[in-house]
Amino acid sequence: MKRIKITIAYDGSRYNGWQIQRSTDNTIQGKISAVLERMCGHVVEVNGSGRTDAGVHARQQVASFDIDSKHQPADIHAYLCQYLPEDIAVLDVEEAEAAFHARYSCRSKTYMYRIHTSRVPNVFERRYLYTYTDKALDISKMREAARLLCGTHDYKAFCGNPKMKKSTVRTITDIKIEVSGPEIDISYTGDGFLQNMVRILTGTLIEVGNGSLQASAMTRILDSKDRQMAGFTAPPQGLTLMRVEY
Amino acid sequence: MKRIKITIAYDGSRYNGWQIQRSTDNTIQGKISAVLERMCGHVVEVNGSGRTDAGVHARQQVASFDIDSKHQPADIHAYLCQYLPEDIAVLDVEEAEAAFHARYSCRSKTYMYRIHTSRVPNVFERRYLYTYTDKALDISKMREAARLLCGTHDYKAFCGNPKMKKSTVRTITDIKIEVSGPEIDISYTGDGFLQNMVRILTGTLIEVGNGSLQASAMTRILDSKDRQMAGFTAPPQGLTLMRVEY
Numbered sequence: 374m375k376r377i378k379i380t381i382a383y384d385g386s387r388y389n390g391w392q393i394q395r396s397t398d399n400t401i402q403g404k405i406s407a408v409l410e411r412m413c414g415h416v417v418e419v420n421g422s423g424r425t426d427a428g429v430h431a432r433q434q435v436a437s438f439d440i441d442s443k444h445q446p447a448d449i450h451a452y453l454c455q456y457l458p459e460d461i462a463v464l465d466v467e468e469a470e471a472a473f474h475a476r477y478s479c480r481s482k483t484y485m486y487r488i489h490t491s492r493v494p495n496v497f498e499r500r501y502l503y504t505y506t507d508k509a510l511d512i513s514k515m516r517e518a519a520r521l522l523c524g525t526h527d528y529k530a531f532c533g534n535p536k537m538k539k540s541t542v543r544t545i546t547d548i549k550i551e552v553s554g555p556e557i558d559i560s561y562t563g564d565g566f567l568q569n570m571v572r573i574l575t576g577t578l579i580e581v582g583n584g585s586l587q588a589s590a591m592t593r594i595l596d597s598k599d600r601q602m603a604g605f606t607a608p609p610q611g612l613t614l615m616r617v618e619y
Numbered sequence: 620m621k622r623i624k625i626t627i628a629y630d631g632s633r634y635n636g637w638q639i640q641r642s643t644d645n646t647i648q649g650k651i652s653a654v655l656e657r658m659c660g661h662v663v664e665v666n667g668s669g670r671t672d673a674g675v676h677a678r679q680q681v682a683s684f685d686i687d688s689k690h691q692p693a694d695i696h697a698y699l700c701q702y703l704p705e706d707i708a709v710l711d712v713e714e715a716e717a718a719f720h721a722r723y724s725c726r727s728k729t730y731m732y733r734i735h736t737s738r739v740p741n742v743f744e745r746r747y748l749y750t751y752t753d754k755a756l757d758i759s760k761m762r763e764a765a766r767l768l769c770g771t772h773d774y775k776a777f778c779g780n781p782k783m784k785k786s787t788v789r790t791i792t793d794i795k796i797e798v799s800g801p802e803i804d805i806s807y808t809g810d811g812f813l814q815n816m817v818r819i820l821t822g823t824l825i826e827v828g829n830g831s832l833q834a835s836a837m838t839r840i841l842d843s844k845d846r847q848m849a850g851f852t853a854p855p856q857g858l859t860l861m862r863v864e865y
Binding site for chain 1 (some may be wrong): 628629630676678697700704706707708709710738739740741742743745747796
């Protein structure tokens with residue numbers, strides 16, 4: 374057996390997220406596992422760097438699995454290309470060290486959330502944007518709030534899973550907000566993110582931008598560890614996993 | 620009454636092309652006319668710079684129409700934005716001179732045809748690309764053929780309508796072929812294009828690139844005025860109307 378590392382891009386629009394579920398076979402992990410099972414004749418357990426929610430995209434997701442040594446990376450790549458649907462692309466397949474694990478070895482991840490602020494739609498990118506036109510967003514206030522949200526904190530208030538038992542402490546090293554015409558792109562880099570965390574951070578930053586929340590409230594929200602204190606959960610289609618680093 | 624000029628972008632994937640047809644209301648022109656009729660209470664005739672085929676996109680299509688002087692451009696823009704579907708965007712609305720006509724006043728148009736040459740799909744742009752992986756394409760031969768196809772010629776051999784009665788003479792001022800990673804972009808600029816002409820030119824250039832046709836055969840194909848001599852009609856989804864100039 375040998376360990377394989379693959380890099381994947383996907384348009385998450387029509388999937389129920391990354392993670393295999395008993396109730397549906399319509400997941401990215403499920404599609405990849407099914408093709409590998411077809412190739413090998415037995416179940417192959419595919420470990421992603423982390424889950425992405427239903428409707429969330431990836432420009433660079435990483436997964437690892439073990440496979441019989443007779444399979445060469447180029448053959449695995451060609452096989453996956455042939456049988457995966459056109460909204461899942463395998464960008465790279467390589468042999469990894471035995472100790473490599475897509476989730477446990479991950480050092481940092483970067484997500485981008487794209488907000489479209491014009492009533493004139495971006496017709497070609499519309500599936501990868503969240504359109505918000507209710508109020509003008511104050512970028513400098515959003516940047517001020519973003520600074521307060523960076524660092525090592527207990528992000529329980531920004532966790533979508535109320536039953537989360539494990540540690541909700543994470544480190545966000547950077548939140549960058551860039552404006553390009555009618556689009557606001559928020560990039561989050563950190564050592565890991567809780568369920569819905571990037572979407573809740575984004576909803577909270579939007580509420581700061583539109584004046585519903587003060588930037589200075591971020592510290593209080595973090596301290597409260599109360600999901601009710603943070604902003605809304607921004608919808609999934611604006612979110613893309615951009616990069617996973619090892 | 621005053622004359623209005625609008626600039627539009629659309630994802631043509633789910634439409635039966637630009638032109639209103641008796642058999643379907645699923646056309647771009649039809650959608651725009653219907654919203655203007657709703658606004659004005661009577662039929663508004665919308666003239667596009669030209670037709671685009673079913674499945675073809677536009678980053679900048681231009682249309683003109685007459686409307687009661689009480690309607691201001693900003694109001695027309697807001698109304699169109701509100702009622703058009705999200706795959707049709709009105710980028711600009713302005714009052715034009717009475718003599719302006721989107722089709723007759725047009726001086727030149729630029730189309731781009733995008734070919735994706737990798738088996739690894741481009742998941743985010745896949746609806747706007749034609750994937751061709753049968754054979755490697757020789758770009759220098761395609762450029763040689765492209766040079767021979769430029770100029771003022773009778774392009775009857777590149778016309779998809781065998782019953783075309785009017786002149787099939789057109790001037791192509793430029794065909795630019797650019798390579799970017801696995802993508803080949805062919806841009807065509809000219810004073811006007813016949814039915815399917817850009818798609819047939821593209822199919823012909825692909826056949827030059829893959830070795831089925833010699834670049835030097837272009838002159839013979841033009842002279843033949845015979846559709847059978849030219850290459851295949853490349854599929855619509857790779858084609859986008861980029862710019863219309865007046």
